[in-house]
Amino acid sequence: MTDMPPAILPPERFQQRLLAWFDAHGRHDLPWQQERNPYRVWVSEIMLQQTQVATVIPYFERFMARFPDVASLAAAGQDEVLHLWTGLGYYARGRNLHKAARVVVDEHGGEFPVHSLDEMAALPGIGRSTAGAIIAQSTGRRAVILDGNVKRVLTRLHAVEGWPGRPAVERRLWALAEHYTPDERLVDFTQAMMDLGATLCRRGSPDCGRCPFEAVCVAHARGEEKRFPESKPRKALPTRTTVMLLLQDGEGRVLLEQRPSSGLWGGLWSLPQFDDAEALQAWLDARAPGSELEPAWTPFIHVFSHFRLEITPQPARIGRLDAVDEARCWYDPSDPPSIGLAAPVKALLASLAPFALTTTAGP
Structure with missing residues (x-):
């Protein structure tokens, strides 16, 4: 031996x-x-x-x-x-x-x-x-x-x-x-x-x-x-879903919201998120009446350490919008401000051309 x-x-x-x-x-x-x-x-x-x-x-x-x-x-x-x-x-x-x-x-x-x-x-x-x-x-x-x-x-x-x-x-x-x-x-x-x-x-x-x-x-x-070393005992990652609103104005700018300081993407700027299409539409009706939805983009998956997030981008053209407060801003993809962005949001914004939203495909 x-x-x-x-x-x-x-x-x-x-x-x-x-x-x-x-x-x-x-x-x-x-x-x-x-x-x-x-x-x-x-x-x-x-x-x-x-x-x-x-x-x-x-x-x-x-x-x-x-x-x-x-x-x-x-x-x-x-x-x-x-x-x-x-x-x-x-x-x-x-x-x-x-x-x-x-x-x-x-x-x-x-x-x-x-x-x-x-x-x-x-x-x-x-x-x-x-x-x-x-x-x-x-x-x-x-x-x-x-x-x-x-x-x-x-x-x-x-x-x-x-x-x-x-x-x-x-x-x-x-x-x-x-x-x-x-x-x-x-x-x-x-x-x-x-x-x-x-x-x-x-x-x-x-x-x-x-x-x-x-x-x-x-x-x-x-x-x-x-x-060695032994892996952490694995659990199946649960999948959550969200709809991200790509609300673009006539100048090609996109509405962003700052996330709460704690939790998912804490403190970063993100697209407005909703549990489903109905919640998104209700928000538009209340906050941005007259906005027109484009066909939704193909959903994609963003993986976190403890869950998978299925994201459906939903482009829309704005009608009018209530006043933008300090927790929201208009983001110009052609002249982006120096703010922290969630990774999938950064990728989505990079796929946008000013003044135009594709209506047939996602990122």
């Missing part, structure tokens, strides 16, 4: 292997690694949550160009922040980023509380792992991280059974992360852990042949790399 790798590696051995690999093969030229400070690291960490590096880089660079420091971000309006976030998804991250900037300015004098893991983790949108990453990456002080990449590395290395979202499994992984985290080279170590998971110990196609832990990885020794 083949000898199995040890259950726990000595931390020094783990650190040496990891850092030697990172020095030769790690990522050293990411934009947030330049001019490193708590603000830049924080923005990158929030953007990188559930989003790949290649996608984040242009967003990060645009964000830094407009908001070079936490004070400029805190002073901005939410619309402008979400406009720059449009396309990254998970918009609660953008709203929390803005909220956290204001907390840092108002309650911490414009300085991130990197002296305290608990105070960092208490900021909106920052949990224990993100707080640890910001502290380690920006100050070099010892702080433990356990993001998705690190969970995957440790789960495979030790063949940790169970979905990592379960409290008992997560406690086990935090203990392993604590065990392996060194007292020195924290900037490199935390980046190396994230790089290893992102570039070699990938979710669907791990590159075990180039991994520094190939010889000691329990999952690899069993030939079960793809079994």
Whole structure:
């Protein structure tokens, strides 16, 4: 019988292997690694949550160009922040980023509380792992991280059974992360852990042949790399339906509404939404009498993490409209304002030509 790798590696051995690999093969030229400070690291960490590096880089660079420091971000309006976030998804991250900037300015004098893991983790949108990453990456002080990449590395290395979202499994992984985290080279170590998971110990196609832990990885020794980490028990995604009103005036402008600050697409601008065609018609009769409906476009599906949304775009020509209040605006596709848009709404608006609505096909 083949000898199995040890259950726990000595931390020094783990650190040496990891850092030697990172020095030769790690990522050293990411934009947030330049001019490193708590603000830049924080923005990158929030953007990188559930989003790949290649996608984040242009967003990060645009964000830094407009908001070079936490004070400029805190002073901005939410619309402008979400406009720059449009396309990254998970918009609660953008709203929390803005909220956290204001907390840092108002309650911490414009300085991130990197002296305290608990105070960092208490900021909106920052949990224990993100707080640890910001502290380690920006100050070099010892702080433990356990993001998705690190969970995957440790789960495979030790063949940790169970979905990592379960409290008992997560406690086990935090203990392993604590065990392996060194007292020195924290900037490199935390980046190396994230790089290893992102570039070699990938979710669907791990590159075990180039991994520094190939010889000691329990999952690899069993030939079960793809079994770990275990997936979250799946439930069938429910499907909801909505009708989106594409109400266009004689100048080609489209009516938008700002969503409530919480809930679906919180704080973003969207097309007016209705449960069904009857509710949409009732709204038009009450708010925009004399409007003419065009044939509805083909429905399409937008998938969220917890449900599927079937969207039916319904174009219409306006008759007249009651006064537009602060929660509504006219959007000119030929000269779009800098506001945050829900992703499917952005796609629908991009498909519109000024002064014309197609009546035969959807986006």
